[in-house]
Amino acid sequence: MEILINDEKIEFELETEKNVGEIIKGLESWIAENDNMIESISIDSVIVPFDYNCSEFRRSISLVKELKVITLTQVELAVNTIVSLGEYIIRILSEYDDSDSLTYYDSILEGMKLIYSGIVDSLRILNVNSIVIVNRKGITLKDVLFEMNEFILIYEKKYIDSEGTKKLKDLLKNMLYFIAIVFKWAVIKNILFFKDWDKTRTSSFLGDIFQDLSYVCSSSFQKFDSISKDLQIGRDRKALGDLCYITELLDEVISILKITKIMYTIDFKSMLISDRSIDDLFYEITDRLKSVESAFKNGDMITVGDVLEYEIKPLFKQIPELFEKVDNFIK
Numbered sequence: 335m336e337i338l339i340n341d342e343k344i345e346f347e348l349e350t351e352k353n354v355g356e357i358i359k360g361l362e363s364w365i366a367e368n369d370n371m372i373e374s375i376s377i378d379s380v381i382v383p384f385d386y387n388c389s390e391f392r393r394s395i396s397l398v399k400e401l402k403v404i405t406l407t408q409v410e411l412a413v414n415t416i417v418s419l420g421e422y423i424i425r426i427l428s429e430y431d432d433s434d435s436l437t438y439y440d441s442i443l444e445g446m447k448l449i450y451s452g453i454v455d456s457l458r459i460l461n462v463n464s465i466v467i468v469n470r471k472g473i474t475l476k477d478v479l480f481e482m483n484e485f486i487l488i489y490e491k492k493y494i495d496s497e498g499t500k501k502l503k504d505l506l507k508n509m510l511y512f513i514a515i516v517f518k519w520a521v522i523k524n525i526l527f528f529k530d531w532d533k534t535r536t537s538s539f540l541g542d543i544f545q546d547l548s549y550v551c552s553s554s555f556q557k558f559d560s561i562s563k564d565l566q567i568g569r570d571r572k573a574l575g576d577l578c579y580i581t582e583l584l585d586e587v588i589s590i591l592k593i594t595k596i597m598y599t600i601d602f603k604s605m606l607i608s609d610r611s612i613d614d615l616f617y618e619i620t621d622r623l624k625s626v627e628s629a630f631k632n633g634d635m636i637t638v639g640d641v642l643e644y645e646i647k648p649l650f651k652q653i654p655e656l657f658e659k660v661d662n663f664i665k
Contacts, residue, residue, distance in 0.1 A: 338400065339404075353392050358391065358403075375403055377398055409524045413524075416520065417513075460520040467512050523593070544590075544657035557576045561573045577630070608655075619646060
């Protein structure tokens with residue numbers, strides 16, 4: 335039996351393996367060590383499901399002439415998953431868009447679980463944060479994923495009624511909108527895997543990401559006031575949640591700027607926003623956040639509120655202007 339991985343014949347020494355499934359297990363471990371994953375399997379030129387319980391995996395080695403495995407990196411597989419989920423959502427919507435009732439109930443619910451888990455796993459692999467994937471109504475991908483999970487939990491226990499059908503369509507339409515945005519973030523966040531892409535296309539993706547980040551940052555200004563008020567009335571846990579959100583958002587801003595800096599060889603020390611360079615701006619924000627963290631640990635809520643309101647918030651407000659300036663530079 336010949337074994338090929340990505341069309342290249344490999345030498346595989348048989349030990350105790352007796353069937354195809356046992357060989358696949360050995361290959362899967364070896365492939366994983368190289369940070370790759372199995373995309374497809376063919377036995378004698380026939381594609382078979384990657385399922386250890388399928389009958390093809392129980393086939394004796396002596397009855398197989400060729401075993402062919404195609405692999406992808408985790409990033410490539412995650413991107414392919416995002417694209418495939420988008421196509422799947424389009425098919426579902428085209429079938430049910432003009433209907434108030436659902437057929438194939440079980441498969442629809444399983445499909446929702448597939449979409450949910452596929453998106454969540456892909457975001458993790460691609461290092462894309464759902465809080466910055468946003469539509470113009472201010473709804474984030476994180477919000478839609480939460481609603482989708484709630485939908486699954488509710489309708490696992492009862493049939494999808496007319497209200498559920500409407501909710502399903504809205505969720506799928508929102509998710510389809512987000513798929514295109516996730517793809518752009520995936521490319522930029524994993525640009526080393528897409529280094530042959532035309533810079534005109536990547537600069538277009540970056541421009542869209544800058545706009546989204548600017549929108550999210552502008553929409554988050556109110557959280558500074560909320561944190562201060564919550565600290566005053568003793569709602570420390572909610573304040574901490576909002577503070578973590580702000581910190582997470584700033585991490586995304588810094589991450590995208592670092593990628594942009596490398597892609598376009600930008601000197602952020604010489605690029606000024608108001609009276610400071612971009613490098614100085616983020617050094618100041620990072621330094622103030624450390625002060626907030628220290629004060630929070632010491633229970634000094636007055637200092638936490640003051641630093642957030644009077645020192646970090648004015649710096650945070652400059653981020654949209656920053657993205658506009660960088661966007662103009664790379665165009």
